[in-house]
Amino acid sequence: MCKRGEKMKNNFNLFKMLGLGTLSAAGGVFVSRKAIDFISDKIVYLVMTEKFSKNIWELSTSIQRFNPNILVETEMRAHTKSFIERPIGGPRRFKFLQDIFFNIAQLETLPTIRETNIDTGVVIGPQAKKPLYLTIPILAGGMGYGLALTEAYKVAIAKGTSIAGTATNTGLGPWLESERKAAKHLILQYSRVNWNKEEYILKQSDAIEIQFGHGANAGVGKTKKAKKIGKKLRKRMGLRKGQDAVIHNRIEGINSEKDLKSLVDYLKDITGGVPVGVKIGAGKYVEGDLEIAVNSGADFVSVDGGEGGTHGSLPILEDDFGLPGMIAAARAAKFWAKHGLKGKVSLLVGGGISTPGECLKMLALGADAVYMGTAILFAVTHTQVLKVVPFEPPPQIAYYHGKKSGKFNIDKGAKSLARFLHATVYEMEEAVKALGKTSTREVSKEDIVTINRDVAEIAGIDLAFHALKR
Numbered sequence: 334m335c336k337r338g339e340k341m342k343n344n345f346n347l348f349k350m351l352g353l354g355t356l357s358a359a360g361g362v363f364v365s366r367k368a369i370d371f372i373s374d375k376i377v378y379l380v381m382t383e384k385f386s387k388n389i390w391e392l393s394t395s396i397q398r399f400n401p402n403i404l405v406e407t408e409m410r411a412h413t414k415s416f417i418e419r420p421i422g423g424p425r426r427f428k429f430l431q432d433i434f435f436n437i438a439q440l441e442t443l444p445t446i447r448e449t450n451i452d453t454g455v456v457i458g459p460q461a462k463k464p465l466y467l468t469i470p471i472l473a474g475g476m477g478y479g480l481a482l483t484e485a486y487k488v489a490i491a492k493g494t495s496i497a498g499t500a501t502n503t504g505l506g507p508w509l510e511s512e513r514k515a516a517k518h519l520i521l522q523y524s525r526v527n528w529n530k531e532e533y534i535l536k537q538s539d540a541i542e543i544q545f546g547h548g549a550n551a552g553v554g555k556t557k558k559a560k561k562i563g564k565k566l567r568k569r570m571g572l573r574k575g576q577d578a579v580i581h582n583r584i585e586g587i588n589s590e591k592d593l594k595s596l597v598d599y600l601k602d603i604t605g606g607v608p609v610g611v612k613i614g615a616g617k618y619v620e621g622d623l624e625i626a627v628n629s630g631a632d633f634v635s636v637d638g639g640e641g642g643t644h645g646s647l648p649i650l651e652d653d654f655g656l657p658g659m660i661a662a663a664r665a666a667k668f669w670a671k672h673g674l675k676g677k678v679s680l681l682v683g684g685g686i687s688t689p690g691e692c693l694k695m696l697a698l699g700a701d702a703v704y705m706g707t708a709i710l711f712a713v714t715h716t717q718v719l720k721v722v723p724f725e726p727p728p729q730i731a732y733y734h735g736k737k738s739g740k741f742n743i744d745k746g747a748k749s750l751a752r753f754l755h756a757t758v759y760e761m762e763e764a765v766k767a768l769g770k771t772s773t774r775e776v777s778k779e780d781i782v783t784i785n786r787d788v789a790e791i792a793g794i795d796l797a798f799h800a801l802k803r
Contacts, residue, residue, distance in 0.1 A: 376389075402424055406648065416647055416648070417648060418645045418646075419646075419648065419651065421643075421707050421710065421728060423648060423651030423652050425639070425640060425651070425652055426640060426685065427640065427657040427658075427659065428785075429657055429659035429660065429785070429787075429788050429791075430658075430659050430690075430691050430694050432783050432784055432785035432788050433659075433694050433697075433781050433782070433783050433785075433788060433792075433794070434781065434782055434783070434784070434797065435690075435693075435694075435697075435764065435767070435768060435780055435781055435782075436768060436779075436780050436781070436782065437767065438767060438768055438769035441803075442768075442769040443769055444766055444767055444768075444769055445765070445766040445767075445768075445769055445770060445771055446766075447766065449766065449771055451762040451765045451766065451770075451771060451772065451773070452771060452772040452773070452774070453468065453469045453470060453758055453761065453762065453772070453773045454466065454467065454468055454469075454470075454774075455467050455469070455470040455679075455701055455702045455773075455774070456679070457500075457540060457608050457610075457632070457633050457679045457681075457701070457702065458540065458607075458608025458609075458610070458632030458633050458678075458679055459632075459676060459677065459679065460632065460677055460678070461601075461606055461607065461608040461609070461632040462601070462605065462606025462607075463604075463605060463606045463607045463608070464608060464632075465500065465518060465520075465539055465540045465607070465608050467498060467499045467500060467518065467702070468497065468498025468499060469497060469498055469499050469754065469758045470692070470696060470701065470702040470703065470773055471497075471499055471692060471702065471703055471704075471705055471754060471757065471758065472494075472499055472500045472501070472502065472520070472681070472702055472703070472704050472705070473490050473493075473494050473499070473500070473501040473502060473704070473705065473706075473709045474502055474504075474641075474683055474704040474705060474706035474709065475502035475503065475504035475505065475520075475522045475542070475544070475547075475612075475704075475706075476490070476502075476504045476506075476706060476709075476710065477503065477504030477505035477506025477522075478503075478504070478506035478507060478509055478512070478566075478569075478733070479506045479507060479562070479566040479569070479570070479578075479733050480504070480505050480506050480557060480578070480580075480645075480733070481504065481505075481506070481643075481645070481732060481733065482504075482506075482731055482732060482733060483731065483732065483733050483735070483738045483741065484509060484511060484512075485738070485741050485743050485746075486713065486731050486741065486746065487501075487503075487506075487509055487511075487512045488509075488511050488512055488515045488743050488747075489713050489741075489743045489744075489746030489747045489750065490709060490713055490746075490747075490750060491512045491515035491516035491519070491747075492515045492516075492743065492744070492747035492750075492751075493712075493713065493746070493747040493748070493749070493750025493751045493753075493754065494516065494517070494518070494750070494754070495515065495516055495517035495518075496747065496748075496750075496751035497750075497751050497754035497755060497758075498517070499518065499754065500516070500517075500518035500519065500520050500539065500540070501516050501518070501519060501520070502519075502520045502522055502542065502704075503519065503520065503521050503522050503529070504522055505522060505524050505525075505526060505544070505580060507528045507529060507566070507569035507570045507571075508521075508528070508529050508534045508569065509569070513537055518539045518540075519537075519538060519539050520538065520539065520540045520541070520542050521534065521535065521537075521538035521540070521541050521542070522541075522542050522544050522612075523535075523541050523542065523543045523544065523584075523600065524543075524544040524580075524584070525544065525545075525552075525554065525580055525581040525582065525583060525584050525585075526570075526578075526579070526580055526581070527570075527571065527579070528569070528570045528571050532603055535600065535603050535604055536603065536604055536605075538604060538607060539607055540607050540608040540609070540610065540632075540633075541600050541604065541607060541608075541609045541610070542610045542611070542612050542633075542635060543584070543593075543596065543597070543600075543609070543610065543611050543612065543631075544612045545583075545584065545611065545612065545613050546612075546613055546614040546637075547612060547613075547614045547637040547641055547643065547683075548614045548615065548637035548638045548639045548640065548641035548654075548655045548658070548661075548683070548684045550614070550643050550646040550647075550650055550651075551614055551616075551650050551654050551655065552582050552583070552614070553582050553646075553647065553650060554579065554580050554581045554582035555579075555580050555645065555646075556577050556578070556579050556580070557577065557578040557579075557580075558577055559572070559574075559575050559576055559577050559578075561734065562578055566733070584596075590625045590628055590629060593611075593625065593626075593629040594628070594629040594630055596629075597609050597611075597629045597630045597631060598630065601630075608632035608633055608679070609630075609631060609632055610631050610632055610633035610634055610635060610679070610681070611626035611629065611631045611633075611634050611635070612634075612635035612636075612637065613626065613634070613635070613636060613637065614637045614639075614641075614654070614655050615636050615637060615638055615639070615655055615656040615658075615660070615661030615664070615665070615684075616654075616655060616656065617656075619636070619656065619661060619664055619665065619668075620664065620668050623636075623665060623668050624668075627672070627674065627678055631678065632678060632679065633678060633679035633680070633681055633701075634665070634678065634679075634680060634681070635681040635682075635683065635704065636661050636662065636665045636680070636681070636682050636683075637655075637658075637661070637682075637683050637684045637704075638655065638656060638657055638658025638659070638660075638661045638662070638682070638683065638684025638685060639654065639655030639656055639657055639658070639661075639684060640657065640658050640684045640685025641655075641658075641683060641684040641685060641706065657684075658682065658683070658684035658685055658686065658695075659694075659695075659698070659788070659791070659792070660791055661682065661684065662682045662695050662698045662699065662700055663698055663699075663791050663792040663793070664791075665680055665682070665699070665700075666680065666698050666699025666700070666792075667699075667793065669699055670699070675699075679701045679702065680699060680700050680701050681700065681701065681702050681703065681704055682695050682698075682700040682702075682703050682704070683703060683704030683705070683706065684704075685707070686703050686704070686705055686708070687705065687707065687708035688708075688757075689757045689758075689760035689761045689764070690760075690764070691703075692705075692757065692761060693761050693764055693765075693773070693776060694781065696773055696774075696776050697776045697777055697778060697780055697781045698778065698781075698792055699777075699778075701774075708753075709750065709753075710731060712749055712750045712752075712753035712754075713731075713746040713747075713749055713750045714727060714730060714731060714746070714749075715745075715746070715749035715753075716749075717730060717740070717741060717742060717745060717746065717749075718730065720737060720740045720741075721737045721740075725737055761773060768780045778792070778793065778794050779803075781794050781795075782794065782795050782796070782797045782801070783795070783796060783797060784796070784797050784798070
């Protein structure tokens with residue numbers, strides 16, 4: 334046979350195979366559609382006719398009654414011998430901040446000229462010997478190495494905040510020289526643990542935050558078992574082999590206002606005068622806690638709302654303890670005004686704050702700066718989460734025991750965080766111009782209004798229902 338004839342025969346066989354394949358596929362689709370139609374008809378029929386005691390639709394009713402979160406967590410509790418751990422905190426959110434709106438400067442008040450440079454700087458501890466000067470009023474909240482994040486994540490956060498001109502917080506985890514090296518401004522959390530108390534560590538901090546609790550974990554302790562602590566982490570915590578890492582529910586030796594004042598004085602002295610502050614979760618008697626903190630000589634106070642996220646807290650503490658962040662900020666601001674503390678002691682607020690608008694509203698209510706936590710974590714992860722999903726949850730790339738933590742790129746994470754902070758502050762700057770102001774420090778209660786009578790009473794701001802004059 335000539336080559337031309339052989340080629341024609343091969344082409345014919347190819348077309349034959351393609352044709353048979355197409356017919357088979359079409360037949361398969363037809364059979365599949367018939368099968369799917371038959372099965373779905375059977376299922377729908379049973380749903381429509383069986384009693385609820387035998388009907389699968391009872392699951393839908395259960396979900397509507399419980400909501401998916403409660404249903405899944407109920408099953409998790411039924412499967413565990415201890416308690417369920419949420420990687421980044423509870424789901425609760427409050428609408429208070431959504432019911433607050435900014436003024437629009439137009440005629441009665443003119444907007445700020447577009448080319449104006451907005452001052453976003455803030456001073457933490459203005460009366461300290463060594464105040465902490467930041468370029469923006471947003472700080473990275475305390476997220477601890479080893480107890481939560483990997484060293485790589487802590488370094489990325491430190492680098493990202495340095496680019497943006499703000500501070501990061503060590504959290505409960507042990508001191509990291511790599512984090513200190515990467516951070517332009519580092520706040521050391523002096524907390525309910527036995528590490529980070531050495532003088533050489535204290536002296537390297539740009540500010541110290543004495544942590545008694547926070548919104549998502551109250552003042553409750555916990556234990557990290559020795560078997561979950563790697564060799565390097567154990568050494569950094571100063572633990573013996575086989576020794577558990579313990580987070581106490583109190584700071585050892587602090588049992589009174591006098592004790593706290595002695596600690597504050599000691600920390601100021603040993604560091605040469607960096608700002609020393611106190612962090613609390615806001616509770617029913619938040620003013621009493623604030624009074625003790627201020628009387629101790631604290632240069633700043635960090636107040637955490639109940640929406641704050643954390644790793645490994647009890648769900649009951651995340652869901653049922655503490656005050657909403659807006660209420661905490663408003664009550665703290667009233668305390669500041671009553672005692673003339675503005676410009677003397679810095680007020681920092683945190684707990685579920687994630688957008689430019691929420692940041693600026695907290696400043697309007699009276700905060701000098703805000704802490705971001707979960708939003709920072711998401712921003713650092715950014716597209717690197719694609720290295721994990723869909724087969725693993727996103728936190729697996731961030732946490733100390735995460736299965737994919739080795740895939741995280743520090744420099745990419747730092748750049749993502751810096752872009753997030755720059756973008757957030759840019760929106761805040763434009764909003765300040767829209768209010769007719771030139772600095773984030775000028776934004777106040779006169780710039781906001783609410784449609785919620787409870788918010789108006791809680792925060793002491795105007796209701797939008799009535800005609801208002803300056």
